[in-house]
Amino acid sequence: xxxxxxxxxxxxxxxxxPEAVTPVASPESAAVIPARSAARDLAADGAQAPAAxxxxxxxxxxxxxxxxxxxxxxxxxxxxxxxxxxxxSLAAPSATVQLTLTACIAGMALGQLVVGPMSDRxxxxxxxxxxxxxxxxxxxxxxxxxSVELLIAFRLLQGLAGxxxxxxxxxxxRDLYDGVEMARFFSTLMLISGVxxxxxxLIGGQVLRVTDWRxxxxxxxGVGVLLTLVVWKWLGETxxxxxRHSGGVGEALRTMRGLLxxxxxxxxxxxxxxxxxxxxxxxxxxxxxVQEIYGASPQTFSLLFGVNSVGxxxxxxxxxxxxxxxxxxxxxxxxxxxxxxxxxxxLLLMTAGLFGExxxxxVAVGLFVxxxxxGLVMPNTNASALMRTQHAAxxxxxxxxxxxxxxxAVASPLVGVAGEGTAVPMAAxxxxxxxxxxxxxxxxxxxxxxxxx
Numbered sequence: 186x187x188x189x190x191x192x193x194x195x196x197x198x199x200x201x202x203p204e205a206v207t208p209v210a211s212p213e214s215a216a217v218i219p220a221r222s223a224a225r226d227l228a229a230d231g232a233q234a235p236a237a238x239x240x241x242x243x244x245x246x247x248x249x250x251x252x253x254x255x256x257x258x259x260x261x262x263x264x265x266x267x268x269x270x271x272x273x274s275l276a277a278p279s280a281t282v283q284l285t286l287t288a289c290i291a292g293m294a295l296g297q298l299v300v301g302p303m304s305d306r307x308x309x310x311x312x313x314x315x316x317x318x319x320x321x322x323x324x325x326x327x328x329x330x331x332s333v334e335l336l337i338a339f340r341l342l343q344g345l346a347g348x349x350x351x352x353x354x355x356x357x358x359r360d361l362y363d364g365v366e367m368a369r370f371f372s373t374l375m376l377i378s379g380v381x382x383x384x385x386x387l388i389g390g391q392v393l394r395v396t397d398w399r400x401x402x403x404x405x406x407g408v409g410v411l412l413t414l415v416v417w418k419w420l421g422e423t424x425x426x427x428x429r430h431s432g433g434v435g436e437a438l439r440t441m442r443g444l445l446x447x448x449x450x451x452x453x454x455x456x457x458x459x460x461x462x463x464x465x466x467x468x469x470x471x472x473x474x475v476q477e478i479y480g481a482s483p484q485t486f487s488l489l490f491g492v493n494s495v496g497x498x499x500x501x502x503x504x505x506x507x508x509x510x511x512x513x514x515x516x517x518x519x520x521x522x523x524x525x526x527x528x529x530x531x532l533l534l535m536t537a538g539l540f541g542e543x544x545x546x547x548v549a550v551g552l553f554v555x556x557x558x559x560g561l562v563m564p565n566t567n568a569s570a571l572m573r574t575q576h577a578a579x580x581x582x583x584x585x586x587x588x589x590x591x592x593x594a595v596a597s598p599l600v601g602v603a604g605e606g607t608a609v610p611m612a613a614x615x616x617x618x619x620x621x622x623x624x625x626x627x628x629x630x631x632x633x634x635x636x637x638x
Contacts, residue, residue, distance in 0.1 A: 245419045250357060251377025252412050253313075253350035256320075257293055259408060260347055261286060261468060262385035262490070266483040267398035268472045274398060277333040279473065280601050286469055287597045288337045292344020294590030297352040299345075301583025302437035305430045309353045309360070309579075310422045316349025317416060321409040328402035350412070352582045359571045359578035360423035365510045367571065371564035372505020375498060386487035393483060428576070440577045444584055450573045452629025456518070457566030458588035459622035460525060463615040464559055465593035467552060470600035470611035478608060479545040489549055493556040500560030514565050515630065521561025522626055526619030528555035533612035548608070555615065569630075592618075 264286075272282045296316070303312045323343040330336035354374075362370050392400045430436055444450055475486045508517050532551040535543045567585060574581045596618065600611040 245415070246421075247373065248377060249412070249415045249420045250354045251374050252415065253354040254374050255377065255381035256347050256350040256409075256412065258381040259385050260289060260324075260343065260405060262381065263389040263392075263405060264398075264401050265386055265468065265472045265490070266389045266393055266487055267401050269476060269483075270393065270398045271333075271336075275333040275336070280598070281333055283469055283598065283601055284337050285333070285340045287594050288341040289344040289347075290465065290590050290594040290597060292341040292346075293348045293351065294344075294587045294594060296345035296348025297583045297586035297590070299583075300349045301352045301356065301579040301581075301586070302430075302440070303579070304353050304356055304424070305437070305440075305577055305579035308422050308424050308426075308429060309357055310416075310420065313349050313353045313416055313420075314413065316346050316353075317409060317413040319346035320350075321406050321413065322346075324402050324406040324409055328399045328406070348586070352579070352586050355567065355571070355582040355586070356578040357423045359582065363572075368509045368514060368564060368568035369505045371568050372501050372509065375501035375505075375560065375564055384491070386490040390483045390487040424579075430577070437580060440580045441584060444574060444577065444581055447573055448629050449631075450570050450581070452625050453566045453570035454585055454588050455625040456522065456622045456630070457563065457570070457585060458592040459618040459625065460522065460559065460562045460566070461589035462592040462596040463525065463529060463555070463618040463622075466596050466600050466611050466614040466618070467555065469597040470608065471552070473601075474548075474608045474611060475545070479548070481545065489552075493549075493553050496553050496557035497560045500557045501564060502560075504561050504564055514569055517561055518565040518569070518626065521558045521565070522619065522623045525555055525558040525562060526616065526623055528552075528558060529612060529615035529619045533609065533616050536608040536612045 268279070268282055268286075271277070271285070272279050275282070300312050300316060320343060323339055323346055327336060327339045327343060330339055358367060358370055358374070388404065389401055392404055430440075471490065472486060475481045475489060476483065481489070504517060528551050532548065532555070534540065535547055535551065540547075570585055571578065571581055596614050599614050
């Protein structure tokens with residue numbers, strides 16, 4: 186496979202030529218851009234502009250983007266320790282309760298497909314604020330759901346609204362960064378957003394000590410209110426009017442069709458989506474695998490989940506600080522996919538009983554390696570795919586997010602097909618996702634001399 190990385194951007198018709206793009210030196214200096222843009226927008230409206238003060242403004246905007254990217258894992262991981270309690274509280278089978286996760290995942294997938302093109306037309310800030318307000322309302326309604334059916338419905342609405350955060354945050358990164366700096370900033374976002382899966386189950390487990398599962402949604406609503414205020418006060422517009430699309434649904438569909446026609450973009454999209462599905466198989470099944478099969482407490486499960494997330498964060502930082510710019514992005518991505526597939530295979534062999542009775546520790550080690558490999562896969566698939574397009578970053582971000590969440594939504598129910606007494610389906614789904622992701626990367630992401638969309 187020929188070497189290629191973020192420094193070798195192919196020209197995209199309609200996009201800003203690579204030589205015209207000024208890379209941003211650091212996340213902090215880049216983050217001042219939206220604050221200044223917001224100042225211009227507000228000044229044009231006759232309103233008082235917020236101060237954009239160098240390093241402080243940069244850090245606030247970087248934290249805001251990280252918080253928006255962290256919203257999906259917060260919405261799902263904080264709820265994970267409560268799944269067994271929800272099963273008893275609402276008198277519903279575990280497979281049905283798992284649909285509350287699936288509904289949230291599906292909502293985030295479909296919501297990105299809508300919000301991404303909207304942000305290309307009307308800018309990033311307004312759709313983001315609307316989505317955050319709806320997210321808070323839907324989360325509060327989830328706390329009062331009297332039945333599992335209503336909980337599933339409102340979790341779907343919560344996902345639809347929460348999609349605005351992740352898709353627009355990713356599009357804003359593309360607005361601000363190019364080349365190696367974009368890959369590095371995605372790793373920075375992973376450091377910030379990666380704290381969410383570390384602390385979310387821990388917070389969820391502690392919330393369950395003092396209240397029931399409904400209290401988890403009150404905490405999520407509070408996080409949503411805080412993020413909405415941060416976005417409103419400090420996160421400015423990153424897409425200037427001259428770069429916005431004026432077309433409607435037809436143009437958005439044509440843009441997405443053109444993106445999907447780009448073989449390399451589609452290869453990265455599928456590889457990243459399938460890796461994400463392996464992660465979601467773990468997220469969906471791990472509460473039952475760790476607590477029901479291996480008899481761990483909710484607090485022990487939360488601790489193990491946090492340790493795995495630390496592995497993901499640490500490897501992501503190795504990727505951003507040491508590998509990006511020194512090693513081909515494709516080579517790093519290939520290593521990540523291979524490690525992920527091997528770890529999943531080891532888990533399948535252990536859970537199938539090939540090595541006899543295994544305890545929680547070997548399974549936990551396999552899950553740790555699998556989770557850690559995501560630190561190489563996720564930032565590099567996103568950066569490599571978004572490098573193919575700048576003029577439609579919202580639509581491209583929507584396709585990346587939608588594919589990931591839709592494939593994850595399909596994979597999640599499969600982990601429970603054999604009941605609660607075995608972890609084999611979880612490992613089998615992860616192996617399948619790893620093998621297919623590796624195949625998509627090897628077959629589709631070989632860059633030739635063709636022009637990208």
